[in-house]
Amino acid sequence: MSDEYTLEQELTLLEQDYALLHEILDDLRQKARVETDYEKKYLIQSQIEDYKKELLETKHRLEQLKKEAKLGDKRSVLPGKLYNVPELPLHFTEQPLLFKQLKTKLASNPDVVEAAQGQKTPLLLQGVSGVGKSVFATALAHDPEVRRAFVSGIFWVHLGQEADLVARHNEIIHILGFPAVHFIETEKSTLYLQSICSTRACLFILDDIWDVRDVLAFNELGKHVQLLMTTSDTNILDYIKHFLPSTRNHTIEPFEEETAINFLAQCAKQSVTALPMETRGIIRACRYLPLTLKLIANLAQSPNDWSIILKQLQNPNCKEFPETVPCPIMQTLHINVEALGEEGIEYYLTLAVFVDYTHIPQAAVVILWRYLYHHSEEQAYGFIQELTKRGLLKSQGDYVTLHTFQHDYLCHYAELEKLHDHLLAAYRRCCGNHGWADGPQDGYFFQHLNTHLYTAGRHRELKMLLLDFDWLQASLRANTLHILLHDYQLLDDDQELTLVKKALRDAIPVLLQDKTQLASRLLNYLWNKPSPGIQKLLNQAKEMSPDWVPPR
Numbered sequence: 001m002s003d004e005y006t007l008e009q010e011l012t013l014l015e016q017d018y019a020l021l022h023e024i025l026d027d028l029r030q031k032a033r034v035e036t037d038y039e040k041k042y043l044i045q046s047q048i049e050d051y052k053k054e055l056l057e058t059k060h061r062l063e064q065l066k067k068e069a070k071l072g073d074k075r076s077v078l079p080g081k082l083y084n085v086p087e088l089p090l091h092f093t094e095q096p097l098l099f100k101q102l103k104t105k106l107a108s109n110p111d112v113v114e115a116a117q118g119q120k121t122p123l124l125l126q127g128v129s130g131v132g133k134s135v136f137a138t139a140l141a142h143d144p145e146v147r148r149a150f151v152s153g154i155f156w157v158h159l160g161q162e163a164d165l166v167a168r169h170n171e172i173i174h175i176l177g178f179p180a181v182h183f184i185e186t187e188k189s190t191l192y193l194q195s196i197c198s199t200r201a202c203l204f205i206l207d208d209i210w211d212v213r214d215v216l217a218f219n220e221l222g223k224h225v226q227l228l229m230t231t232s233d234t235n236i237l238d239y240i241k242h243f244l245p246s247t248r249n250h251t252i253e254p255f256e257e258e259t260a261i262n263f264l265a266q267c268a269k270q271s272v273t274a275l276p277m278e279t280r281g282i283i284r285a286c287r288y289l290p291l292t293l294k295l296i297a298n299l300a301q302s303p304n305d306w307s308i309i310l311k312q313l314q315n316p317n318c319k320e321f322p323e324t325v326p327c328p329i330m331q332t333l334h335i336n337v338e339a340l341g342e343e344g345i346e347y348y349l350t351l352a353v354f355v356d357y358t359h360i361p362q363a364a365v366v367i368l369w370r371y372l373y374h375h376s377e378e379q380a381y382g383f384i385q386e387l388t389k390r391g392l393l394k395s396q397g398d399y400v401t402l403h404t405f406q407h408d409y410l411c412h413y414a415e416l417e418k419l420h421d422h423l424l425a426a427y428r429r430c431c432g433n434h435g436w437a438d439g440p441q442d443g444y445f446f447q448h449l450n451t452h453l454y455t456a457g458r459h460r461e462l463k464m465l466l467l468d469f470d471w472l473q474a475s476l477r478a479n480t481l482h483i484l485l486h487d488y489q490l491l492d493d494d495q496e497l498t499l500v501k502k503a504l505r506d507a508i509p510v511l512l513q514d515k516t517q518l519a520s521r522l523l524n525y526l527w528n529k530p531s532p533g534i535q536k537l538l539n540q541a542k543e544m545s546p547d548w549v550p551p552r
Helices: 003-034 038-071 096-107 112-117 133-142 144-149 165-175 186-197 212-216 236-243 257-268 279-285 290-300 306-314 327-338 341-353 362-373 377-389 404-413 416-428 445-455 459-466 469-478 481-491 495-506 508-513 515-526 532-544
Strands: 123-126 153-160 202-209 226-231 248-251 394-396 399-401
Touching: 003 038, 038 186, 096 123, 096 133, 096 144, 096 226, 096 248, 123 133, 123 236, 133 144, 133 202, 133 226, 153 165, 165 186, 165 481, 202 212, 212 236, 257 279, 257 290, 279 306, 290 327, 306 327, 327 341, 327 404, 341 362, 341 377, 341 404, 341 416, 362 377, 362 399, 362 416, 377 394, 377 399, 416 445, 445 459, 445 469, 445 481, 459 469, 459 481, 459 495, 469 481, 469 515, 469 532, 481 495, 481 508, 495 508, 495 515, 495 532, 508 515, 515 532
Parallel strands: 123 226, 123 248, 153 202, 202 226
Antiparallel strands: 394 399
16 A cells, blocks of 8 residues: 555544544534533533544644645554554464465455445454464454554453453553543443544453453454454354444464474474474373463473373373363463472462453462562562463463463362461561551552451441441552442442442542542432441441531
8 A cells, every 4th residue: 555545544544533533522512502411411412522622623734634644745644553462472383375465454444344334354264272373363353454554553452251341341441541430330330431432543352351242342343453352262242243243253273283383382482393292292182282281381390201291191081170271271281380390380370369350460469479478578579570471371471361271270279278278378478557458559459448347248348348448548549430439339238338339320420520529429418228237337427518408
């Protein structure tokens, strides 16, 4: 594509977007005039202000491009930014034909059919665990031509089996530069995301999908928006096809034998000739899966009896492992974990306790390990690096991530009941004089403490916390309203907590503007609903809002 054509094409797209923005604004203004619900009206007004800003920016950009076109300014399209996309592994062996085919589909402009459908054709990468679907998607995301096709950004969204869709939507909305609305319901956050993506060119990579409803939360976001999905679920394609008939499925196959040998040699930092004589037997036992080969390569960098490893791979005790993933992957992981030694195994198993295993703050891991094993911070962070080096977790900035099969393995072997109590005890030591409300801002504590209390069976303590004003105030400062309200669902049959939850929901429009209004909002909604727990909450709130008077 020539530079002149690129400039002409962008002018056309911007003119279409400018007209579409006008239509959207007119429609929203009409809705605002007739809407009677305060919360919905507030949301519509916020959208109107956002679109007015975007309309002005689009107008300025159009004027600039028209000047450049007159001057004959030649330029290239800047690549879209990557958001939460993993780094491409050092050793990546692509399947050239499939990679080129998918790259072409992603980098091309919408055709007539796609334009009529309102979005580009969704693409699905399917294959067994460990075959490299996520790595394949990562490579596509990093490709320069693909990035230039999605100038508004490429977003990596890990879903898994228990996806928090509202949290994912809120994060994307924030990244796109829109004010935090903090939605509570998936339907509303989906509609808002559709409205702000309608004039953008984005690629959403939905990694590890298990539920078609999660996909629908990202469906029909815009005519220049495309979905690239990965899954190990062999049954989900039919469900996706039912709702998204145009979806194209592509199966990622294991390596051929020679490719597998070369890949193992690269990962082990050895020449092919230096690999042990058991190599072909090991590769066959690993079923040519890239992930198992990478784990085996970690063992190749230290002295090992390869005949013993081959025997372990050829005679696995599959009944011992979870049935969620192929046995060779679990067996290979098991061999790597055993290589940590007794102490290292114990440390690694503790990671099973963390709720969101795809986004664990390293600081939270260090707090737990220092409590259990009396290590220094330096020792704890050092072992995180060791686990990363061995491929037993991934480090991304201040966070670590576990693959789904690794988490399944850890949960299978760990004593989870004890670990929940240990983590709570570790965090208790980090709290100040005000108890749990004085906990650390480590990106995990305020987000997941209540889940750990519930899982540990400490329901009475959980209820007291959800009726404690100091906790609510601290949690609201650290979290979105969505996370705070979610905690009340843990004890959703409790009448007092149901009343507080309703009060918080009713206060959403005010709290979105000013979180310091928490005390007065609770007093307004709950003052005439006396009960022991709520009365204590109101007494605390009254201390924070001494000038409050009951409504007449």
